[in-house]
Amino acid sequence: MSTADGIRQGIYRNAIIRRAAQWLDAMPHPAVVCEISEEYVAAARWNRSGASIEAFAVEPLPPGAIGATAVETNLLDPAAVRNAVNKVFSRLQARKQDAALLVPDAVIRVFVLHFDVFPRSASEALPLLRWRLKKSVPFEAEETLISFMRQAPREEGVDIVTGLARLRIVREYEQLLEAEGMAPGVVMSSTLAALPLLDDRHPALLARVSGKTLTTAIVREGILCGYRCLELPAQQDAVTPQMLLDEIYPLTAYYEDSWSEGIALVKLAGLSSRIEEFQGPLERELHCPVGTLLAAAPAGLVSSDLQPLVQHDLDAMVGWALNRGA
Numbered sequence: 001m002s003t004a005d006g007i008r009q010g011i012y013r014n015a016i017i018r019r020a021a022q023w024l025d026a027m028p029h030p031a032v033v034c035e036i037s038e039e040y041v042a043a044a045r046w047n048r049s050g051a052s053i054e055a056f057a058v059e060p061l062p063p064g065a066i067g068a069t070a071v072e073t074n075l076l077d078p079a080a081v082r083n084a085v086n087k088v089f090s091r092l093q094a095r096k097q098d099a100a101l102l103v104p105d106a107v108i109r110v111f112v113l114h115f116d117v118f119p120r121s122a123s124e125a126l127p128l129l130r131w132r133l134k135k136s137v138p139f140e141a142e143e144t145l146i147s148f149m150r151q152a153p154r155e156e157g158v159d160i161v162t163g164l165a166r167l168r169i170v171r172e173y174e175q176l177l178e179a180e181g182m183a184p185g186v187v188m189s190s191t192l193a194a195l196p197l198l199d200d201r202h203p204a205l206l207a208r209v210s211g212k213t214l215t216t217a218i219v220r221e222g223i224l225c226g227y228r229c230l231e232l233p234a235q236q237d238a239v240t241p242q243m244l245l246d247e248i249y250p251l252t253a254y255y256e257d258s259w260s261e262g263i264a265l266v267k268l269a270g271l272s273s274r275i276e277e278f279q280g281p282l283e284r285e286l287h288c289p290v291g292t293l294l295a296a297a298p299a300g301l302v303s304s305d306l307q308p309l310v311q312h313d314l315d316a317m318v319g320w321a322l323n324r325g326a
Contacts, residue, residue, distance in 0.1 A: 030185055032094050033320050034085075035102040036173055037190065038066045038211040041084040042314055043099075044321075045092050052305045057091035058312055059084040068104035068213060070165065071138050075172050082176060089180040101184040102316050103173050105208075105215040108165045108189040110227045111136070118150070118158040129162055139166050151223055154259060161224055163189075190316035191215040191229075194269065197293050197302075197319050202264035203255065206293060207248055208315070209236040209270035214244070216251045218263065225259060226251050236270050241281035252286065262287065269293040269315045294318065 034043040042058040061084055065077040075081050089095070113132060119125045129146055137144060145165045153159040165187075174184045191208050195217060198204045203220040212235055218226040228251050232239060252263055265288050271278055272292045282290045293315050294302070302310060302318060309318045 030098040030100050032092070032097050032099040032182065033102065033317055034088070034099055034177060034182075034184075035190060035193075035314065035316050036066070036081070036085070036176065037061075037104055038068055038213075041081070041088050042312070042317060043088045043092050043094070044309065044317060045094050046321075053308065055092045055094070056308050057088040058314075059087045066104070068106040068211070070107055070109055070169060072169075073172065074104075074107065074169055082179065085176045085180060089182065095181040097182060098185040099177055099182045100186040100188065100320060101173060101177060102188055102190045102193050102320065103170070104210065104213065105189045105191050105229045106213050106231075107169055107173070108163050108187075108192075109137070109229070110189065110192070111162045111164075112151075112224055112227060113160045113162055114153065114155075114157055115160060116157045118160060129160070133162065133164065137164055143167050145170060154223075154225075159223075188320070189215075191217060193316040193323065194293065194319035195219060195224075196322040197315060198267060199265070203259070203261060205248070205252065205255075205263045205266045207244060207266065207268050208293070209239060209244075209268075211235060214239075214247050216248055218251060218255050220259075226255055239271070241278045244278065245282065245285055248282075248286075264288055266290045267293040269313075272313055 031046045032043065034041070038061070040058055040060050044056045045054050046052065047054050062077065062080050065080045066074055067076050068074055111133065119128060125148065126146055129148060130144070143166050145167055146162065148160050148162045151159050151161055170187060177184045190210065191206065194208065195206065198206055198219055200219040200221060203218060203225070206217045208215045212232045213229065214232050215229045217224065230247060232243065232247065234243065256262055263286060266282055266286055268275065268278060268290065269292070272294070275292050279290045294310050294313065306318050306321055309321070
């Protein structure tokens, strides 16, 4: 599968989004998933039936080994990252297999675009998307991997969820797995992978912090209503409730204006050890319950088999496991 296909599959097949879009072909569900973040490399391997985890490994990365960005080189200490990936796959005893690859959110830019009319054929749709987003992408069109999906609109017309990435940046991550004899057949940003953990029966906001990156997403009944990824002024251990509120507010205000309703609940990820510090201020300002993403997953959704991932706060890998039906 090509890189473009991998990203397209990843964005198209998120479990929440899938409920709103009936796709004809099935997403590949590799038995191996690997997440590469700025803080760690983690991987898990399921048995052939996909019912249970056979092996699981996490390896920390030294500070500054990866600098997640959509534009410039991400591997700032390639030897350290390669060493961590090698250790993880050695412990997994996985070789010559397909794998799902979860990358930092900053690598893949996600947009929800509205069109009055949108072409049915990809040959017509892709040039339109490139034109619409040309001012939002800081690299040349020929370097851009693009994928898109339709979803139910909030008004007349068509809403298109679009993901963009720079080919050479994605290849940096793919080549890490290829060096271990793995084939990264699905590529997805970590927050999109984590979305199945949200209870989206009412409008739900996820605020996920990783390093200095904050990703916020709002979903409601299978619809991705908003998505924002930005760099915070401090690392996650120094983020304050007011700092988080300042960055969350624009997306919540956009949702209220566009959908004529407020957020019903907020889930936090990457701040679980400090949840009490954030809970009160966010609940007072946003007027809804606030909890941690993994601890507040819908009842019965996370099986005991996934507890090793839960204990390590690997929300993206747990979300991927739910997406693949484990």
